[in-house]
Amino acid sequence: MKFLVANDDGIFAPGIKMLAETLAPFGTVAVVGPTEEQSGMGHAITVHRPLRVQAVDVIPQSAKSFTVDGTPADCVKMAVQGLGLTPDIVMAGINLGSNLGTDVLYSGTVSAAMEGVILGIRAIAVSLCGPQTYLSTAGHYVRKILLEDPGILNQPNLIPQDGLLNINIPAVPIEEVKGIRVTRLGVRKYENLFEKRVDPRGNTYFWMGGKPQLTESSDLDIDIVAVEQGYVSITPIQFDLTYHSLVDGLQTILNKEYI
Amino acid sequence: MKFLVANDDGIFAPGIKMLAETLAPFGTVAVVGPTEEQSGMGHAITVHRPLRVQAVDVIPQSAKSFTVDGTPADCVKMAVQGLGLTPDIVMAGINLGSNLGTDVLYSGTVSAAMEGVILGIRAIAVSLCGPQTYLSTAGHYVRKILLEDPGILNQPNLIPQDGLLNINIPAVPIEEVKGIRVTRLGVRKYENLFEKRVDPRGNTYFWMGGKPQLTESSDLDIDIVAVEQGYVSITPIQFDLTYHSLVDGLQTILNKEYI
Numbered sequence: 001m002k003f004l005v006a007n008d009d010g011i012f013a014p015g016i017k018m019l020a021e022t023l024a025p026f027g028t029v030a031v032v033g034p035t036e037e038q039s040g041m042g043h044a045i046t047v048h049r050p051l052r053v054q055a056v057d058v059i060p061q062s063a064k065s066f067t068v069d070g071t072p073a074d075c076v077k078m079a080v081q082g083l084g085l086t087p088d089i090v091m092a093g094i095n096l097g098s099n100l101g102t103d104v105l106y107s108g109t110v111s112a113a114m115e116g117v118i119l120g121i122r123a124i125a126v127s128l129c130g131p132q133t134y135l136s137t138a139g140h141y142v143r144k145i146l147l148e149d150p151g152i153l154n155q156p157n158l159i160p161q162d163g164l165l166n167i168n169i170p171a172v173p174i175e176e177v178k179g180i181r182v183t184r185l186g187v188r189k190y191e192n193l194f195e196k197r198v199d200p201r202g203n204t205y206f207w208m209g210g211k212p213q214l215t216e217s218s219d220l221d222i223d224i225v226a227v228e229q230g231y232v233s234i235t236p237i238q239f240d241l242t243y244h245s246l247v248d249g250l251q252t253i254l255n256k257e258y259i
Numbered sequence: 260m261k262f263l264v265a266n267d268d269g270i271f272a273p274g275i276k277m278l279a280e281t282l283a284p285f286g287t288v289a290v291v292g293p294t295e296e297q298s299g300m301g302h303a304i305t306v307h308r309p310l311r312v313q314a315v316d317v318i319p320q321s322a323k324s325f326t327v328d329g330t331p332a333d334c335v336k337m338a339v340q341g342l343g344l345t346p347d348i349v350m351a352g353i354n355l356g357s358n359l360g361t362d363v364l365y366s367g368t369v370s371a372a373m374e375g376v377i378l379g380i381r382a383i384a385v386s387l388c389g390p391q392t393y394l395s396t397a398g399h400y401v402r403k404i405l406l407e408d409p410g411i412l413n414q415p416n417l418i419p420q421d422g423l424l425n426i427n428i429p430a431v432p433i434e435e436v437k438g439i440r441v442t443r444l445g446v447r448k449y450e451n452l453f454e455k456r457v458d459p460r461g462n463t464y465f466w467m468g469g470k471p472q473l474t475e476s477s478d479l480d481i482d483i484v485a486v487e488q489g490y491v492s493i494t495p496i497q498f499d500l501t502y503h504s505l506v507d508g509l510q511t512i513l514n515k516e517y518i
Contacts, residue, residue: 037307040303040304040306042304042332042370043365044330045301045467047298048296050465050466051464051465051467071303074467077452077453078453078465081453082452082453082465102498104500105373105500106303114364152513158509158513160505163502179515179516179517180513180514180518182506182509182513182514184499184506185499185500185501193341194336196341203311205311206312208305208310209306221506236505236506237501239364241364241444241496242444242494242497243419243495243497246422247495250441253414253417254417255438255440256439258437258438259438
């Protein structure tokens, strides 16, 4: 199996190395990461300046590894459409920090995977919901859930062609993980999103930050809850944003010729 | 009605001015735009540096107008959560250039509107599928479709609370527009996406560009086709990315305790 590994934390981040190392025994690994950290980039692409690609040698387990001075989506586009790689699967991550609920809209990791889907390649995004200390937990469950028989990658029908799997792994020791839950995306709201400060010259500026509000729900079918309770969450995400159930109703009311 | 107008072409772009002018007779208008053009930014947000807000006076018809040195999503977040505005509706645009099919994933315009939805505010994105020459066509149809009785804004049940309406207007004279079609998102593919060049020092660089492939379909229920045929397309877009129809099936196979 030919893996293309990408991320948004940058080519030198520990998570992309862990992912490449974990995949290496199971196939050929090419790695592409942004030159700089790109968290919060969502599905941004770079259209107003040229992109540069550089071969790098930070991931010994990879057949090929390189960096692009752009966004996570740029990296995957470049690997496939610029450099002509033909991966069987795009693996994005391992992100340090969760990509849960509505936050996936802002996620460079999920967008790197989604770019694979747009290009017709199956894709999986993997995030560790906390600090690097538990990166080995993430590596362990990537191997266990995806790679070792009867892992998801051995059952391609489990990975949609018009969507991706978004996997979030709790940041706890391996033996404290309670299991796997297939989930829906929850809604993530933040308290005190902007912090207003004054610079030394008396001008105001704002930092975006904020604390996620605690979830009131205890529904383990919601990704945020499942991870909070110690489960690995797997959420299927679709690539078609059309609100299909509204189309017919709106057509009856709004379709008009020669307005 | 209190409108918040945002865009991705920047506060000085002609489209945001046209939109504010068109809305002004129908309510109170606040305007927020990025300081610089932000096309292709998708749903990026700025988390690694502070943001600055400046009052500006480029849109005479607005009660308030200001600029944020960030992304389109930053602008809407800042207006609501930083500056405390309480709009009834977020209007994004008028973008110069289409936001059709899978390209909406990269669209700063659609993301500005989506940020409104995340914040619990109804939202509409408007794009003109071509150059500024036909901006008055876009203004005309915004008024006709949304504002004048029985416009969509007078029928709030037509605008979903957990999604938005994405409107694309063909770049033709007003009298050549053939009508309105409620549509689904099509798939947009590009030929020759990357152009490889060599700089004066002999180093390679890539420009992302490419030409959209012509659509083979003639299905007017697809946004790309409808606009090509001279219709205004209105596509409802959902905010929940969960691939719901896959959840049950995957749960049966993958849900496991104590893996």
